Amino acid sequence: MHLQLNPTSDTDNMRSVAKGNPTLANRLKTLFRWLVKAGTAPLKDEEAVARVVMVNKLSLAFGGVILIIAPVMLWFLNGMPSIFIAISAEFVINCGVIYLNHRRRYKAASLVLYFLQCMAIVYFGFLLGKLLQLQFTIVFLLSIIYLIFKEDLLRRIAFISALVVLALLEASYYFHDTEPVIPISTNTAYVIHLLVVLAVLYIIVVVSKPYVRSNDINAELKRANDFKRVFVYQVIHEMRTPLNAIFGVAQLLKKEIRLNEELKTVEPLTDQLLAASNNARNIINDVMDMAQIESGQTEQISENVFRLKPFFAHAIEMNKVVARSRNMQLRLSIEHMPEIITGDSLKLIQVTTNLLANAIKYGEKNTVVLLKITGHKKTWSISVINEGPGITPEKLAVIFDPFITDKRKYTEGTGLGLYIVKNKVEAMGGTVGVESPPGKPTVFTATLPLQQGREEDIPAEEKQPEVSNLNNIDVFIAEDNELNALLLSRLLKQIGCNVSIAHNGLELLQLVEKDMPDVIILDYHMDVMDGEETLRYLKKDPQLKEIPVIVATGDAFLDSREALEAAGADAFIEKPIDHRRLLQLLQKHLHRNNGELQE
Template sequence: MTTNGYAMIAQVRFRELKTRVGLALFIAGTAWFLTKGLWPIGWFAVVVVTQFIDWLVFRPTRLNTQMPLSRAYRVVMCLTTTLNVVVYSAISAYLWMTGGEAGRLFAIIQVAGGLLHVSLHMHHVRPLLLSAVVPHSLYFLGLPIMGAVLDGQPQDVLIAIGGVLYMTHLIVAVRQSSMTTRALQDANDEARAERRKAEVASAAKSDFLAVVSHEIRTPMNAVISAANLLRRTRLDREQREHVSMLLDAGDVLVGLLNDVLDFSKIEAGKMQLEAQDIDLRDKIGSLIRLWEPKASANGVRLKVLIDDAAPARIRTDPLRLQQMLFNLLSNAVKFTEDGTISIAVDWRAEDGRLIVSVADTGCGIPADRLAHIFDSFEQVDAGTTRKYGGTGLGLAISRRLAEIMGGRLTAESVEGEGSVFTLSLPVEVAEASVVEPKRRAMADDALAGKVILAADDHAVNRRILTLLLEPHGCRIVLVENGAEAVEAAAAQRFDAILMDMQMPVMDGLEASAQIRLHGLNRQTPLIALTANAMDVHRAAWDATGVHAFLTKPIDPVLLAETLAEACSGAVNDTVVQNVA
């Protein structure tokens, strides 16, 4: 047996120390009651001494479960165990000889109990088991045999025979218990090994997704930014259509990447919700404005009906609500080639539920496929993917988000007639507040004359930043890594700093911390502009006190507005670009 077995028994004996001493006190009191002698008191005093010795001997391995055990130390533990058993059960011999029939019965029961106890909790370590069982057995069988021989009571032999049968059953029970314990230990070891494998696999998947996300976003930033820059130039109608197709395809690719990242977060149980007060009708209206042009292009009409009883403002996670409704509308527009898409918003006051139904007159879903449309990577058939595109993650993510938020998402459909998706979500009614004025459009000269430090190790990204920002009248100082950013920030005052995350020599997080420590730009607004878009990266930037967190591909309008806001010197909440 490994040294861990000795340590485990040492811990068990320590936990049971008070119980053994208390039981010894009860036995001493019973023995005194049966014999009216002083020997039980002396026996109890010796038991206390031997229990202290036991505590002292087993203490080192109990405190250090991994300590190597020498052969001599193991022998000492076995001898200590034998001494304790001999002393503890010595009272049985005393009661057998002086306690009459009641004393003999009590003595045999006490030894039988001791045998059962040591067999169950010491069977992990055979030397200790034998050290405890042998003395108990000598008492258990020796007392009846001694009575038969010395006292001339042959009926005591029957007690000894009964003792043998008891010990036989005990051996079988201990063996079965040992096998069960070993099987449980093996199962636990296997489960721990599998859990370690799963944790390693999960970490590898997270690392892989982080790398893939970064590596895809970096070239996508170049593609989408170049398309945005191209759209600013003088183009004919056909060229503008080509640029629009390029931007639409880029948006689809970024959306697919975000879906995969969201699904990974949900699967890992790392999806976090943030409750905020939102204007319900504004939220629905913004989604309608987004999808109405695409629906109209297909000859489809969007209709909206909002229950008058629905609260003006609700408290929920606005990003996840928007994501679910976005997926439902996207699904409806994608699969409806003519007719109508109806969005109905109802309010169930009795349990505070918002009910949003999206009904379309599209192709519908076959009955045998309806139960699977919320499965990951599922679509109606392979032809659906070829014709309409997509990964089949949108509905799966939406249902999982609804469940995480305490709601549910269901679907009804008739093939050839259309589908109805219903989102039922518990929300809180928020207090009506004074309507804040809409944010003013950025002034044309908001960045004029501003000096911006931009750190990015990718030459194309630096070129894109120059082309995007210089038309606003600002001057861009470009550096290739964090160390150069720290050096530049120590030499010149900037109005704002754009910082990439992964860079050679010194990364963006360390560079930001260095800039914040000392120098001319300790208070300069710092904006993270990175292809590292996962939550762990967002949290790392938040810890640096970053003014804003923007992700690539770059949104030119959001970038310019964020810089203008930062350079204005106004105190604002951190700006966060949603990546979902």
Template sequence: MNAADKPYDENARLKALFEYDVLDTQAEKIFDDLTELASEICETPISLISLVDPDRQWFKSKVGLDAESTDRDIAFCSHAILQDDIFEIQDALKDERFFDNPLVTSAPNIRFYAGTPLRTPSGYKIGTLCVISDHPKKLSDRQKKSLKLLGREVIAQLEIRMSNIKLEVANQYKTEFLSNVSHEIRTPLNAIIGFSELLLENKELKQAFSEQYDFIEKIDFSGKRLLTIINSVLDLSKIEAGKMELEQVNCNLLDYINNIFMSLSGKAKEKNINFSKVEHNDIPKIIIIDVSKLGQILTNLIGNAIKFTDPDKSVRLELCIIDNMLNIVIVDEGVGIELEDLSLLFDKYSRVGKSKTNFEGTGLGLYITKGLVTLMGGTINLKSKPNVGTEFHVQLPFKLPNDEELIKLEAKNVDISMYNRLTLLVVEDNIVNQMVISAMLKSLGIKTSVVGSGEEALDNLKSNEYEIILMDINLPGIDGLETSRMIKSINPNQYIFALTADVYRSTREKKLFNNFLTKPILLEDLKMALSEAIVEFKW
């Protein structure tokens, strides 16, 4: 038996092999399909994708063989990677290099072997796609050509696989970066929006200092506008990284739609646009759907319709149920979209129509909207005519709630006077955030204690009890996650809200926390979270 020499470029060849990060990985269908096809075309019982590392040949895919690998010294493929063309042994017993090879004298009793080198784009031969039989054989020209083509496809799939791995790593780095940026930006925004909302609640301030009150309104508007832009960028990242999840909740659909409609009516009125809605009688009162994403879809599409419709024109929202799907139709008499621009409408890198020159916002709204619709299992289509208008059709699946789920809707009817039954512990290290949250809770008549660390929280709980704990996740010393775990180990029924400026957190620690409040905390979101807790625990 003659062992094969090492290739002259062995070190570079191994480096190319290791870059694919494929050795000792699980079977993958695309590679199994290629080996099966090679076996069928070449009419052999065995076919392998063999990768030659420093000590062995390892089989990424195999047909007709149970072994995972063999020693490199006895591998036929070690000889094949020294060739530029197909390496063919028609009868191994008659070849002095192989007649006494263990793979010939015992299982799998190789008599015929043909292997095409797997050549990387840089020219390194990292292994073979080979076919094997226990009978002497010779490949036809057609079979040799097919084997070469399949070998090139193996390399193409390895390249795709490597690109996907690199993309996953890049997305992970991007997610981590945006997670950190989210925290750093949202923390100061929490103070800006929180304090401005509280000041705007003060009617005496409006009467005594009307000009300054107008300034505060503009600060509040600008802060929320900045928050919208940040959310758009983060939503884009979450969709592309596959990190966004559905959060199905009970929704009084007609009430919710009416709230969206009323919130956007002001913009329509400012432009003297006739904004109307039509709700068909078949709409159920309560459905289960991701309310947040539904609201974002409606706000984006209706907001665009109003934005690109001229005064004295119309925008109409229509809802009905077709084939157990929620059908949303938004029709405007706006500027419309040119035919050549329709294919670019949902492209994050393109602006169409008037939006080519109107740079208000991020320009990501429709791209994100389509991503949200797809995530929810729905479809979105449109038709448009320049100077006539645009019509969007959205279909979204939904479920109907059972009796237990309907109980949660009671939270929307909780009177603010019920909040004074609660005692809360706020665990927050940022002084400004402490002031914002304390002021919000005080405005609701809730008794509140504030500590700045997990250690202080644990010490406080030795002598005090609270219905709810608001726990910042990013704390110095013992962080909010570990502090919450320690609290739950002592009192499993303790109700804990997570406070975080990191929007990615809410998709991770769902089992640990009863609810999440994402900074900047809006007063309405805080009230709703408290109401849900009151209903759930019947305080």
């Protein structure tokens, strides 16, 4: 029977026989594991489980110490009733700690464990005097406070109690300076003192072992997180390059369809390609935001002034292609809002896009998604309303946690969008929530502080009319990926630009020496000479430093961006490149440069 319950190899059986009764050893191990984990079964929080396990381990350690020290003390002290009763009571109460945890009275178990040791130290210190020198046990009391108590109030009480124990010991030593209450010889006191020291050292090892193991694990986790961070960033950088080509082709196809009616039949396929590219780009951006959150980087808030209606109309326009792929319409409603507001436009567009993408993804086909902007007295809200199957109460409770998603046949994503929305909204001083009553539309609402802007605070380049004519603008492109360079060149030539292509920074500088361009579009990672080194060379030359340089990069590292800014980059555009955004940057920086030249 025992062989069936505990199957072991012949070698293991031989080893077990050599050690003694294998069944008894296994039973003792099983009992020990059960006692250590008593009360942890209903707990889901790992930290709470660790505290209960630590209390159980300390209780077992104290019990073992009592069983070893008690016979020695009673032998040397001739079985004194005051010592026997005290030790017996401490042992029984100590056993009750595990029982309390088993009954899920976790706080009571921790309190009993701690204050039992306080009372024992005071009692034996009073009886046996300064020969034992129990003051050092106060260090032990202090060392377990943060391991067994979570609440700050209990920690403060425990800390004060340890100081009170120390004060009582010192008072006892002062008033019984000559002899302890129970007279004992120096040799007996030394033996008992040695046993107490060994016991405390053993218990400190039990206490410190999780610290050491936690420190080792944290170091390993830190290394693993660093590797993961670098891996994620590098993979994303590598993914941006082919995605840039796909997105570029889709945008060029869309432009060709507008110019050629005969290509209308392929427009639905182009829309699907654009929708897929947009979705892939959003996933990459979400993963990047998640990586930054995990690395502990705080969200930086940048305040800028912008017109409300064009801003959110642009957000609707950005998501129309994806909505069209599911036969859904997007509508914008603005109520009780000033024409101009102040806020972090980048975070606001990310929040709005994520909420719209989520509504399109999980809404019913052939329905309308409403983006509603509503002003209140001191706050304003962004609400995204869609019709769909709704969200279950269980999922509502965790909807803003990371990696929460509802996989369906037409949905894809990481489950990070709403988690990132929550982080960005809270970084801006707001709150976000969701309502999904049965049979009614689902409403996600982000509420933010309202700051009204002024006309005079709008940046000058935003006030001026859009420049659509870029004819005969000389653009130099430095890009080591031939397909990306070809697609970018084709876009610029379509709008009338004169384009020259270099495959690295050195080739670009050679082109610049022959002819000075109006603007440079510079890739970051290139062989021979990369973007940063090229930038530094350009900005050091008095004749070249006024040329606007737009850095096109898929690099995810914040340090890289900072290095490029320090080198003199005038603007950044992320890969995959949005053609509309690129044209806006060209118009902005070309106009600024021309204005400076005129002055």
